[in-house]
Amino acid sequence: MSKFDEPDYYKQDELLQIDTKPPKTSWMDTPVDFRKGTYIYPGKAKNLKVVDLPNPREWAVEDIDWSLPEDWQRIVLEGMADRLVKYRSFKVFMDTCVRCGACADKCHFFLGSGDPKNMPVLRAELLRSIYRKDFTAMGKIFGTMAGARPLTEDVIKEWFYYFFQCTECRRCSVFCPYGIDTAEITMIGRELIGLLGLYVNWVIEPVANCFRFGNHLAIQPHGLVDTLEFMADDIEDATGIKVDIPINKKGAEILFVTPSGDFVADPGIYTCMGYMLLFQELGIDYTWSTYASDGGNFGLFTSHEMMKRLNAKIYADAERLGVKWVLGGECGHMWRVIHQYMDTLNGPADFLEIPKSPITGTEFKHARSTKMIHLMEFVADLIRHDKLNLDKSRNDHINVTFHDSCNPARAMGIFEEPRYVIRNVCNNFHDMPENTIREQTFCCGGGAGLGTDENMEMRLRGGLPRGSAVRHVQDKYGVNQLAAMCAIDRATLVTVCDYWAPGVQVTGITELVANAMVFTGEKKRTHNLRLEPIPGMDIDDDDGMGAEEGASLDE
Amino acid sequence: MNILVALAAVAGLFVVGMLGGVLGLGWIFGVIIPSLALLLFVGGMVAKVMGWSKSAVPFRIPTSCGQQKSLNWIPHSRLENPHTPLQAAGRMVLEVLFFRSLLRNTRAELVDGRRLVYRTDHLLWLAGMLMHWSFLVIVIRHFRLMMNPVPGFVSFIEATDGFLEIGLPVVFITTLTFLLGVSILLYRRLTDPQVRYISLIGDYFPLFLLLGIGLSGVWMRHLDKVDIAGIKELMVGLFHFSPVVPDGISPVFYGHLFLVSMLLAYFPFSKLTHMAGVFLSPTRNMANNNRAVRHVNPWDYPVKVHTYEEYEDELREKMVGAGIPVDKPLEKE
Ligand code: HEM
Ligand code: SF4
Numbered sequence: 001m002s003k004f005d006e007p008d009y010y011k012q013d014e015l016l017q018i019d020t021k022p023p024k025t026s027w028m029d030t031p032v033d034f035r036k037g038t039y040i041y042p043g044k045a046k047n048l049k050v051v052d053l054p055n056p057r058e059w060a061v062e063d064i065d066w067s068l069p070e071d072w073q074r075i076v077l078e079g080m081a082d083r084l085v086k087y088r089s090f091k092v093f094m095d096t097c098v099r100c101g102a103c104a105d106k107c108h109f110f111l112g113s114g115d116p117k118n119m120p121v122l123r124a125e126l127l128r129s130i131y132r133k134d135f136t137a138m139g140k141i142f143g144t145m146a147g148a149r150p151l152t153e154d155v156i157k158e159w160f161y162y163f164f165q166c167t168e169c170r171r172c173s174v175f176c177p178y179g180i181d182t183a184e185i186t187m188i189g190r191e192l193i194g195l196l197g198l199y200v201n202w203v204i205e206p207v208a209n210c211f212r213f214g215n216h217l218a219i220q221p222h223g224l225v226d227t228l229e230f231m232a233d234d235i236e237d238a239t240g241i242k243v244d245i246p247i248n249k250k251g252a253e254i255l256f257v258t259p260s261g262d263f264v265a266d267p268g269i270y271t272c273m274g275y276m277l278l279f280q281e282l283g284i285d286y287t288w289s290t291y292a293s294d295g296g297n298f299g300l301f302t303s304h305e306m307m308k309r310l311n312a313k314i315y316a317d318a319e320r321l322g323v324k325w326v327l328g329g330e331c332g333h334m335w336r337v338i339h340q341y342m343d344t345l346n347g348p349a350d351f352l353e354i355p356k357s358p359i360t361g362t363e364f365k366h367a368r369s370t371k372m373i374h375l376m377e378f379v380a381d382l383i384r385h386d387k388l389n390l391d392k393s394r395n396d397h398i399n400v401t402f403h404d405s406c407n408p409a410r411a412m413g414i415f416e417e418p419r420y421v422i423r424n425v426c427n428n429f430h431d432m433p434e435n436t437i438r439e440q441t442f443c444c445g446g447g448a449g450l451g452t453d454e455n456m457e458m459r460l461r462g463g464l465p466r467g468s469a470v471r472h473v474q475d476k477y478g479v480n481q482l483a484a485m486c487a488i489d490r491a492t493l494v495t496v497c498d499y500w501a502p503g504v505q506v507t508g509i510t511e512l513v514a515n516a517m518v519f520t521g522e523k524k525r526t527h528n529l530r531l532e533p534i535p536g537m538d539i540d541d542d543d544g545m546g547a548e549e550g551a552s553l554d555e
Numbered sequence: 556m557n558i559l560v561a562l563a564a565v566a567g568l569f570v571v572g573m574l575g576g577v578l579g580l581g582w583i584f585g586v587i588i589p590s591l592a593l594l595l596f597v598g599g600m601v602a603k604v605m606g607w608s609k610s611a612v613p614f615r616i617p618t619s620c621g622q623q624k625s626l627n628w629i630p631h632s633r634l635e636n637p638h639t640p641l642q643a644a645g646r647m648v649l650e651v652l653f654f655r656s657l658l659r660n661t662r663a664e665l666v667d668g669r670r671l672v673y674r675t676d677h678l679l680w681l682a683g684m685l686m687h688w689s690f691l692v693i694v695i696r697h698f699r700l701m702m703n704p705v706p707g708f709v710s711f712i713e714a715t716d717g718f719l720e721i722g723l724p725v726v727f728i729t730t731l732t733f734l735l736g737v738s739i740l741l742y743r744r745l746t747d748p749q750v751r752y753i754s755l756i757g758d759y760f761p762l763f764l765l766l767g768i769g770l771s772g773v774w775m776r777h778l779d780k781v782d783i784a785g786i787k788e789l790m791v792g793l794f795h796f797s798p799v800v801p802d803g804i805s806p807v808f809y810g811h812l813f814l815v816s817m818l819l820a821y822f823p824f825s826k827l828t829h830m831a832g833v834f835l836s837p838t839r840n841m842a843n844n845n846r847a848v849r850h851v852n853p854w855d856y857p858v859k860v861h862t863y864e865e866y867e868d869e870l871r872e873k874m875v876g877a878g879i880p881v882d883k884p885l886e887k888e
C-alpha cells in the first residue's frame with residue numbers, strides 16, 4: 001500500500017475531478033482544510049537555531065496551538081508596517097488590485113486544485129484583508145464591508161498553508177494589468193510568519209546547511225571531492241576521457257557555481273558530468289569552490305535577509321580565489337537571485353572583470369556589473385562561433401522538449417539561448433504549446449521549497465498543467481525527454497512526468513551537449529553519460545560493457 | 556449581498572442628489588460638495604502617490620515577458636523585456652494605453668477530462684478598453700461645460716464622437732461604448748463564478764456608480780433635455796472660483812453631479828487608485844538590466860554571514876585530508 005507521500009497513492013481520475021465551483025461560504029468564513037499531502041512539515045528548532053531565527057521550537061501543523069510568541073499580533077503588524085515602507089512593490093500591490101480576475105486561472109495550483117484560495121488574487125487578499133483592517137481608512141471604518149478582517153490565529157494558519165502553496169513562479173504577474181506579482185506578496189507573507197518562527201523544514205534545513213557548509217545538502221569539502229571523483233570515473237567509462245577536478249584553485253580564471261542538486265540527484269549528476277567534460281574539452285582555467293558549493297539559495301524562499309546571508313559566499317570566494325569572473329550552471333531560482341538580486345545584495349563586484357569567453361573572445365557586456373553569466377549564454381556563444389565539435393546524431397534516439405523554468409523565464413528572460421543550444425545538439429526538438437512555454441511557462445509544482453514528498457498531493461496537482469503539456473507533445477510528436485535548466489526541475493519534474501506523462505525522462509541541457517560532443521581522444525562512444533547504450537552505436541566487446549549496465553531508453 | 560449593498564448605496568446617493576435639487580439646495584449640492592469632492596480627489600491622490608513614492612524600491616524586479624538582451628545575435632524583445640529606461644517607458648505606454656497584459660488573457664479548460672487547453676479570452680480587455688477610453692473621451696467632452704471659450708480640441712473630439720449624427724441632440728458613440736463597457740464588466744463580475752467569489756462591495760460600487768453616472772447623463776441629454784445654459788453657468792463659475800447658482804436646473808443634474816462628486820471623493824480611498832498605481836509598479840516600470848547596471852538598495856544593512864575563515868576553521872582537517880588547498884596550514888601538535 002502506498003502512502004500519502006507517494007504518487008501511487010493518488011488516482012489520476014480522482015485528482016482530475018477538479019471542482020472549480022467556489023464554496024457556498026465566503027472565503028473569509030471558509031477554514032483551511034489541513035489534509036495530509038497538501039502541507040509541509042514545520043522547520044525543526046535545531047535548524048532555526050543555526051541561523052538565529054526567532055521562536056525555535058518543536059511543533060506540528062496538526063496542533064491546535066502553534067505556540068506563537070505572546071505578542072504575535074504586534075510582531076506581525078509591525079512587520080507589515082516596516083515592509084510597507086521598505087518595499088514599494090508590497091505597498092502598491094496592496095492598494096491597486098481591482099479584482100478583475102485575470103490572474104485567477106493562471107496559477108498551476110488553482111488549475112490543479114480548483115481551490116479558490118489558490119487563485120493568485122485571493123492568495124493576495126489573504127494578506128490584503130489584514131492590510132485593509134490596520135492600514136487603510138476604509139478598512140478601519142467599514143471593516144468586513146470593505147474587505148477587511150481582524151488578524152487571528154486562523155489567519156496565520158491560513159497564511160502558512162497558502163503561502164507554502166505558492167511556488168513564487170510569477171506566472172500571475174505576467175497576466176495582471178498592473179504587474180501585481182503574487183510571488184512578491186508570498187515572499188513578504190513568508191517573512192511575516194517567519195517572524196513568529198513559522199518555517200517549513202524543507203526550506204529551513206537546506207538554509208541551515210547552506211549557511212554552515214556552503215550548500216543545501218551539507219556536503220562537506222571532502223565529500224564534494226569524492227562526489228566529483230566518482231563522476232569523473234563514470235565519465236571515463238562513458239567517454240574514455242580523464243577530466244581534471246580543480247577545487248578551490250587560487251588564480252583560476254573562472255569560478256564555476258552550480259546548484260548542489262547537480263552533485264547528488266539523478267538525473268542532475270549527468271548534467272554535472274556534462275559540465276566537467278565541457279570545461280575539460282575547452283581547456284579553460286576554472287575552479288569549483290567548496291565554500292560556494294551551491295548557487296541555489298533557499299534564502300530566497302525564507303526572507304530577503306536570508307537570501308543575502310547565503311549568497312554572500314559567491315562574491316566572497318570569487319575575491320578570495322582571485323578569479324576574473326563567475327560562470328553559473330543550470331539552475332532556476334539561483335538565477336533569479338543572481339540576475340535580480342546579487343549585485344544589489346552583495347555587490348559591487350568591482351574586483352572582478354567583465355566576463356569574457358577565453359575561447360571566442362566574446363565580452364558579455366550585459367553582465368558587466370554582476371560579472372556572472374549563465375552557462376547557456378556561454379555555450380550558445382561557443383556554438384555560434386563553431387567552437388564545439390558536435391555530432392548531433394548521437395542524440396537521435398532522443399526526442400526532446402524544453403521546459404522554461406519559472407525564474408530564468410520570468411525574472412530574466414533567457415528563452416533563445418537554451419533553445420539555440422538544444423537545436424544544435426539534437427535533431428528532434430519540439431516546443432510545447434505556446435501558452436505553456438517562455439514567459440507563460442508553467443511551474444513544475446515543486447519550486448520555492450515545495451518539492452518535498454509530504455506535499456505530494458499538491459505537487460501532483462500543481463504539476464498538472466506542465467504534465468498535460470508534456471503529454472501533449474509526447475502524444476503528438478513522440479517526445480521522450482524533457483530538458484530543463486534547473487536543479488529543482490530535474491528532481492520534481494521526474495515525479496510530474498512519471499505521473500502525468502509516463503515515459504518522458506528528464507535531462508539537463510549540458511547532458512545533451514556532452515552526449516553530442518566529440519571529444520579529442522575519446523574512445524568509441526557506445527554509451528551515454530547515464531552509461532546506457534546509445535541506440536545505433538554498435539557495442540563491441542572491447543570495452544567490456546554490456547547493455548545490462550543501465551536501463552535502456554524506452555522509445 | 557455585496558451586490559445589493561453597492562446597488563442600494565448608488566441608488567440612495569442619486570436620490571439624495573436629486574432631493575438636493577428639488578429642495579433648492581443648489582449651493583450645497585452644486586458648489587460646496589463638488590468643490591470638497593474635487594479637493595479630496597486631488598489631495599487624496601497626491602497623498603496616495605506621495606505615500607507610494609516614499610516607500611523604497613530595494614530591488615529591481617521586472618517581470619520579463621520576452622527575450623532578454625544578451626548576445627548581440629539573439630534578437631532582444633525591447634518592449635516585453637526592456638533593457639533601458641526608455642524601453643521600460645515604452646512598455647508602460649503599452650500597458651497604460653492598451654492594457655497590454657490583459658491582451659494575453661486566456662481561459663483554461665479541462666477537455667476530455669484530462670487535457671488542459673487555454674483559449675484566448677479578450678472580453679475583459681475589450682470591455683476594459685471600451686469603458687476606460689470612452690470615459691476619457693467623455694471627461695474631455697465635459698470640458699465644454701467648464702471652459703469659456705470651448706478649446707478647439709474639445710470641439711474636435713465632440714464632433715468626431717458625434718459623427719453618426721443620429722438623434723437630436725446627437726448621440727455620442729462613447730456614450731454607447733461606455734455603457735456597453737461597464738455593462739460587460741458588470742455582467743462578467745456577476746456571472747463568472749471565480750470573479751464573483753472574489754468581489755467585494757468595493758468592486759461593485761464603482762461599477763454601479765459609473766453606470767449611474769452614465770445613465771443619469773443620458774437621461775439629462777436625451778430624455779429630460781435639461782437647461783444646458785444654466786448648467787454651464789454653474790460649472791464655469793465653479794472652475795473660475797466665482798460660483799453662481801442659477802435657478803431652474805433639473806434635479807436630475809444634481810443627482811448626476813452628486814454621483815460624480817462621490818466618485819471623486821471615493822477615488823483615492825479605493826481600488827480606483829490603480830490609475831496611479833499602474834505607473835509605480837516595479838514589475839513593469841523598471842528595466843531588466845540588472846546584470847549590467849547595479850541597483851542600489853537605500854536601506855541595505857550588513858548581515859551576519861558565515862565567513863570563509865569560519866568555514867575553513869571548522870573543516871580544515873577534512874580539507875587537508877582530501878587534498879584541498881587551505882589558507883591556513885593545519886596546526887601541528
Ligand atoms: C491611467 C489610467 C487608467 C488605467 C491604465 C486603468 C486600467 C485599468 C485596467 C487594466 C483595469 C482592469 C481591467 C478592466 O476591468 O478593465 C481597470 C479596471 C477598472 N478601472 Fe481603470 N484604469 C485607469 C483609470 C481609471 C479611471 C479614471 C477610472 C474611474 C472612472 C477607472 C475605473 C475602473 C474600474 C471601475 C475598473 C474595474 C472594472 C471591473 O470591475 O472589472 N479606471 N482599469
Ligand atoms: S490580475 Fe491583477 S488586478 Fe486583476 S485580480 Fe489579479 S492581481 Fe488583481
Ligand code: SF4
Nearest residue numbers: 107166167169170172
Ligand atoms: S506566483 Fe505562481 S504559484 Fe504563486 S500565485 Fe502566482 S501563479 Fe500561483
